[in-house]
Amino acid sequence: MHNAPRMIGAVQVTTKGLTKIYEPDIVGIQNIDLEIRTGPFGLLGPNGAGKTTLMRVLATLLAPTEGTATIKTYDIRTDQVAIRRMLGYLPEQFGLYPNLTAWEFLDYLAILHGIRDARMRRQRIERALSLVNLLEVANRKLGTFSHGMRQRVGIAQGLLHDPQLLILDEPTAGLDPEQRVRFRGLLSELSGDRLVILSTHIVGDVEAICRDMAIIHNGQVVIHASPQHLTKSIAGKVWVVTVPETALSEMERRYQVMGIVRQEDGLALRLLADEPPAGAEPTVATLEDAYLYYTRSESPPQHSKPSAIEPMVPSLSVAKKGRTREGSNG
Amino acid sequence: MDDRRRFWGVTWYELKMRLRSAGYWIVVLLVNAFALFVASPLNYSSPDDRWLFQSSWWIAGEAFPAATTLMNGLGVFLIADRILRDQTLQTDELLHAKGVFPKAYAMGKWAASFLSLCLAVCPLFVGAPLIQWYIGHTPIQPGPFLLAFAIVYLPSMLLISTLALMAATLAGDTRLFYVPYLVVWYLDSFQLWVPRPAIRQIVNFSGVTATLRLFLGRVGSLAARGYPIVSSSDVVLNIGLLVLISGVLLYLLLRRETRVWMSADLPRQKPA
Numbered sequence: 089m090h091n092a093p094r095m096i097g098a099v100q101v102t103t104k105g106l107t108k109i110y111e112p113d114i115v116g117i118q119n120i121d122l123e124i125r126t127g128p129f130g131l132l133g134p135n136g137a138g139k140t141t142l143m144r145v146l147a148t149l150l151a152p153t154e155g156t157a158t159i160k161t162y163d164i165r166t167d168q169v170a171i172r173r174m175l176g177y178l179p180e181q182f183g184l185y186p187n188l189t190a191w192e193f194l195d196y197l198a199i200l201h202g203i204r205d206a207r208m209r210r211q212r213i214e215r216a217l218s219l220v221n222l223l224e225v226a227n228r229k230l231g232t233f234s235h236g237m238r239q240r241v242g243i244a245q246g247l248l249h250d251p252q253l254l255i256l257d258e259p260t261a262g263l264d265p266e267q268r269v270r271f272r273g274l275l276s277e278l279s280g281d282r283l284v285i286l287s288t289h290i291v292g293d294v295e296a297i298c299r300d301m302a303i304i305h306n307g308q309v310v311i312h313a314s315p316q317h318l319t320k321s322i323a324g325k326v327w328v329v330t331v332p333e334t335a336l337s338e339m340e341r342r343y344q345v346m347g348i349v350r351q352e353d354g355l356a357l358r359l360l361a362d363e364p365p366a367g368a369e370p371t372v373a374t375l376e377d378a379y380l381y382y383t384r385s386e387s388p389p390q391h392s393k394p395s396a397i398e399p400m401v402p403s404l405s406v407a408k409k410g411r412t413r414e415g416s417n418g
Numbered sequence: 419m420d421d422r423r424r425f426w427g428v429t430w431y432e433l434k435m436r437l438r439s440a441g442y443w444i445v446v447l448l449v450n451a452f453a454l455f456v457a458s459p460l461n462y463s464s465p466d467d468r469w470l471f472q473s474s475w476w477i478a479g480e481a482f483p484a485a486t487t488l489m490n491g492l493g494v495f496l497i498a499d500r501i502l503r504d505q506t507l508q509t510d511e512l513l514h515a516k517g518v519f520p521k522a523y524a525m526g527k528w529a530a531s532f533l534s535l536c537l538a539v540c541p542l543f544v545g546a547p548l549i550q551w552y553i554g555h556t557p558i559q560p561g562p563f564l565l566a567f568a569i570v571y572l573p574s575m576l577l578i579s580t581l582a583l584m585a586a587t588l589a590g591d592t593r594l595f596y597v598p599y600l601v602v603w604y605l606d607s608f609q610l611w612v613p614r615p616a617i618r619q620i621v622n623f624s625g626v627t628a629t630l631r632l633f634l635g636r637v638g639s640l641a642a643r644g645y646p647i648v649s650s651s652d653v654v655l656n657i658g659l660l661v662l663i664s665g666v667l668l669y670l671l672l673r674r675e676t677r678v679w680m681s682a683d684l685p686r687q688k689p690a
Contacts, residue, residue: 149514151681168680169518177515183507185431187438192431199427200516202420245512 100126100253100283101146105155108141116141118307120155128279130294130301130315131287134383138307139287140180143257146285147177159253173202176251178242180258180287186231190222190241193230194248201249216244219274221267235262243271247278254284260293272296291376303382310382318378322360326377329368330356339365346380421522428526429533432500436534445492449485450541456484458549470637471554474547474562479633481546482566485539486574487624491603493538493578497531498586498595501675520679524672528583535575539567562633569632569653570625573660577623580667588674627656 101124108116117138133139144150146157148168157164162171184193194213203209217223220240225233230241239262246254256275260268275284275297288294294301295315302312311318326346331339332354339345339357343365347358358371360381436442455461457480459468470476501524504510513523547558586595606624631648 144511147515149511172515172517175515177511179508179511179515181508182512183509185435185507185509187435188431192434196427196431197512197516200424200513200519202424202517204420204423242512 098126100124101157101159101285103146103155103157106142106145106152106157107154108145108150109153115307117145117304120304120309122302122309122312124283124285125300126281126283127300128275128284128286128298130298131285131304132289132291132294132301132379133287133304134289137304137383139289139304140257141307142304143255143285143287144179147175147255148172149177171253174252176246176249176254178246178254178256178259180261182242184230184233184238184241186229189227189229190217190233190244191226193241194245197245198248203249212248212250216247219247220244221270236264236267239263240267252282254278254282256284256286258288259286260288260290268293291374291379295375303379305383315375318382319373319375322373322378322381324370324373325360325362326371326373327359327361327364327368328356328371329359329365330354331365344381344384346377420517421519424517424519424522425526425529428523429529432527432530433533436496436530437537442496442534442538445489445496446538446541448492449488449538450545452488453481453485453539453542454545454549457481457546459553468553471550472556473554473637474550474556474559475633476637477546477550477554478562478566479570479629479637481542481549482539482563482570483625483629483633485542486571487606489535489538489571490574490578490606490624491600493535493575494582494596494599496534497579498582498592500527500531500583501587502590502592514679518679520675521672523679524675525668528579528668528671531583532575532579535579536572539571543567566629566633569628569657573628573657573664574623574625576664577660577667580664580671584667584671584674587671622656623660625656628653 101122103120103122106120106122107118110116115138120142131139131142141150145152146159146164148164148171151165159171160174164171185196188196191213194216195209198209198212203212213226214223217226220243222237222240222244225237230238233241239259243256243259246256259275260271263271272293275286278284279297284297286293286297298315300312300314301318303310303318311321313321329339330351330353336348336355336357339359343357343359343361345357345359349356349358358377359365359368360377361368364370457477459471461480462468462470499506504513543563546563547560550556550558582595582599585599586592589595606622627648631650631653635648
């Protein structure tokens, strides 16, 4: 797989053949080759795709079985201390101490991170809490927090020490729409001069925040491109057609159906095809269409697969099911 | 320098969490109530024994060993899960992502546990002298109470804090520790029947040797009360063993934590 000229920032993370096999023989990630540059990077994939494993490996919290990865100049196998020093990490699942207040919990983590000066800790905690809109409840015990508030405490602890590298695993899970919008803005602001790796299965988050992304499926990187390139890769192949309910199974058999909306006169199907069915009208391709296309585990029938997927975008790289296919029209 | 600060950070916040839990205060209440009951006239049927309450040595030698014995049984429930809890609560990933500081982490956890056990018997420093003042009508000597705390209570707490933390963490499940431990705790009650003093000191972790030699032996004849005669060397051997075993257990805990933190593969626990 080769990398498209997606970003202008310096390469911050490089992985080569990164593999994690859990005992017994459960593949977490397999042969991940990635180059990630400064800025927001999105890792998109369905549940169980290997996103969390990759995040934990990059955060040096999980040892890879094979392969190498470097963050800046540091090796994840040997330079744990240096990497964790510049790391802000939010795990997918984490707990908080119910008997501590939000302020105390952040103070505890700030001390553990090595922020010695009490005044500086106070300033950092205040800033982190105000960024996630929790300053008013700073002295409330964490045991009384809702899921969304806990998630925001998790985000705040990741920002405490102004890290150069932010790894956020499903950061918007559990946030209400208002907080999600706020968080997207915050991440866009933060990612100016640092690397932010964000994993999610919420396409909208990546679309709103990231300039570069990869789709991971069954432990492998299926495609690595910018969201725009990804959307372009299926442009002109997304159609909307209204069919009677009885025709649904036939349509699903013949085409890659991306969405179904029930209407008065039947079912409006959103589908991906080179040659559309009769009566279909073209529609604008979205990142979600592209995501669904690349993560469908079963390959759609040959005629409906966008045969021009590789030549669509210059230097778009596609690696699916262990094979690597490179764009070649440019 | 950073590690020293981290150690104090872990100790301070762990202790804070401990002191804020209801379970801790229930144990504090039980232990102190039991110790004061043992050291009070309620525990003596004969009026002839009332003269004993004139001695601070006697009251300290009753209250603190009683507190030690009960705390040996209940205290482990407060301590054993301190490291495993971070796995079940899933705070461990957050902590590990902050750096690599296994020694500060493990020592902080242990220090907070030990301190919480030490603080638990503070009410005895008021309650036990009050009994002497009220029943014995004699001047209170602070020395015996402090000595009982230092010689009888502390070595035992040193042992059970390290034992509970290390064994439960290593077992990976607190229940695997509690059951065998409670058997050992119960067997400790029979240590006075062990004939050889040297062997007796190995199975004795409730401070009985020091109590007999330094406290109860000062007030009347031990032999007349059916207690074995103990020597000063028995006391030294007993306390030395408790400190030595605690040191070994703490060393094993530090090694285990260092291995876990350096291996970059956190042990996973089922979320609570």
